[in-house]
Amino acid sequence: MSHTPVMLDEACEGLNLSVGGVYIDATFGRGGHSQAILSQIGPQGQLIAYDQDPDAIQHGRMHFKDDRLELRLASYESIYADMQQRGLLGKVSGILMDLGVSSPQLDEASRGFSFMKSGPLDMRMDAGLSGRPTAAQWLAQNDESTIANILYRYGEEKLSRVIARAIVHHLKHVGPIDTTEALGQLINESVGARYPKGKHPATRTFQALRIVVNDELNTLDRCLAQLIEVLKINGRLVVISFHSLEHRRVKAMMQRYLPGNEMIVDIQTPADTPRLKRIGGVVTAGVQEQAVNVRSRSAQCRVMEKVA
Structure with a gap:
């Protein structure tokens, strides 16, 4: 039930990690991205990691013994309210979102995500905690x-x-x-x-x-704009998406907040005050990664920086 994080180097580069910064891993999974972030933010850095899957949080508590890491059993939809309560709105240096299903979720038949494994037809990311x-x-x-x-x-x-x-x-x-x-x-x-x-x-x-x-896509729509408020000026948002419906929503959010000359014409969203700038273009996994990690083949990584 091992899990290889997708586009690890690209995600860390996109976050522009700095020593002493406050960072958020919005989708902890098995902690591959979190581990890489912790290795680059120094002894004074802080990482707050979220996951609605109790198995992921339990795994993190068993395998990560690091005072700089705080694990939260919650959906990324709760990040804004959590940061507001902590007085951290506008103070976070970077946020990473990996929207893919983790390999352990797919591999564990009892979770019911895969037709390749015989198990109960469940598919709830939070293992039923929400009552859905x-x-x-x-x-x-x-x-x-x-x-x-x-x-x-x-x-x-x-x-x-x-x-x-x-x-x-x-x-x-x-x-x-x-x-x-x-x-x-x-x-x-x-x-x-x-x-x-x-x-x-x-x-x-x-x-x-x-x-x-x-309720993945509605949750993503509600969350993306809120995350801008969480970032400090020059803070980075890195989103790794895996299928066209996710790609489209990330592009729509970018269109809304990028300057007019960077608008993406195939997505229709209300115009708004430019608050982001695009860092580079859409990045996909390299040939070597795609050869060893099938999940990475459909992945697209987008990086945005808050400017206002």
Whole structure:
């Protein structure tokens, strides 16, 4: 259940780490990025790391014995309120967000994230602490039209209506779909023949269910603008995103706060006072990293610096 952090060197370079700074790792995971940050901020530096997954925080408490690191069992959505309470708004030197699912979450069958592992159809990032429904419960609670729309919207699944019809038919006439294996097999039987070789037909459906169960994109939208208030002037925000829906939201936030001559024309958001500048362009993982870490192949890293 090892986890290799994606674009480690690029993320640290983007943060422009300085000795004695206050930094936030918004998505601790197994702590690979945090460990690298701690190695560069000196004895007076401070790192506050967030994760809504209790397994990640437990791992951190077991393996990180460093007084400079504070671990918080919470979503990154809570960062603004937390920093406000601590009197740290406008005082943080850098924030890192790695939006990907960690390898241990995918590898642990009981978490229900992967159709490659047989386990309960769960997919809750916080292991149920929020009380939100599991993926199996969400499917059982929604009608065919809602399921189809979510698969299309969050999974960009062109065969969403066919898959939704098969899911609802199974729920009505066969029984619950409560394991990852059952859902993966059902999708493969319904649309597998229409999918190109090399791509599992359940991939997009599992992505869509994970996003809706965890309210990922709405949470990201609410959080991104708030993080600007957390940064000090010249502080850096580094975001590593993994699919087009995440890429689009990060670009939309940048468009809103970058100067007009740097606007991104394919995203429509309200104009606002320029508060950020772009540091470099979109960075992708190098050939060597992609060869050894499959997760890195879709990753895009964007760096922004607060200017106002």
